[in-house]
Amino acid sequence: QQPVQSPQAVILREGEDAVINCSSSKALYSVHWYRQKHGEAPVFLMILLKGGEQKGHEKISASFNEKKQQSSLYLTASQLSYSGTYFCGTEITSGMRFGAGTRLTVKP
Amino acid sequence: NAGVMQNPRHLVRRRGQEARLRCSPMKGHSHVYWYRQLPEEGLKFMVYLQKENIIDESGMPKERFSAEFPKEGPSILRIQQVVRGDSAAYFCASSPGNSLRTNEKLFFGSGTQLSVL
Numbered sequence: 001q002q003p004v005q006s007p008q009a010v011i012l013r014e015g016e017d018a019v020i021n022c023s024s025s026k027a028l029y030s031v032h033w034y035r036q037k038h039g040e041a042p043v044f045l046m047i048l049l050k051g052g053e054q055k056g057h058e059k060i061s062a063s064f065n066e067k068k069q070q071s072s073l074y075l076t077a078s079q080l081s082y083s084g085t086y087f088c089g090t091e092i093t094s095g096m097r098f099g100a101g102t103r104l105t106v107k108p
Numbered sequence: 109n110a111g112v113m114q115n116p117r118h119l120v121r122r123r124g125q126e127a128r129l130r131c132s133p134m135k136g137h138s139h140v141y142w143y144r145q146l147p148e149e150g151l152k153f154m155v156y157l158q159k160e161n162i163i164d165e166s167g168m169p170k171e172r173f174s175a176e177f178p179k180e181g182p183s184i185l186r187i188q189q190v191v192r193g194d195s196a197a198y199f200c201a202s203s204p205g206n207s208l209r210t211n212e213k214l215f216f217g218s219g220t221q222l223s224v225l
Binding site: 002032034040041042043044047087089094095096097098099100101103 | 141143148149150151153155156163164166167199201213214215216217218219
């Protein structure tokens, strides 16, 4: 029931872009994105509710294609502070399920 | 408005002992989730509770693990007769209602790191 994320890990230089994908075999009502830094609790980034909806948070944006049951997180002009593990979360029937995470490392 | 409070932050137990992890949700939140996280791994769903009700416990082992969220007081995740494999970080999260209906985000606590010797 948990969503599938790809890639598992990404290494970037400051200023480079990255895309993280999230897909589900079940119908999605919404997609949540969270970021977790090492040793800390996950922190909410954004929720996407409708097919084709896009949202932004700083230079991080996301899209949600309800029909394809997919969401993508776009990180543009990455900063050192973007390093962490990104999780997508989906609520299918009851309870939020998270993907395995994508570890993003931004180097100077 | 205080955030989600988990205690203790670190808990050390010997094999066979009991571990009790506490989670006080944000004020006004009636839904609590518990997740387990191993080092360098994802957030594994364990249980979803509403006050006095277990909504979904499909992610929780049927033996030794139990969870409750009483009308008054914090939510408790209880692990009996702990084994080394129970060592992990346990996070709880809360929301005002059923996220599926309200599209509310989850607020996470800082987690409890359980170490079983």
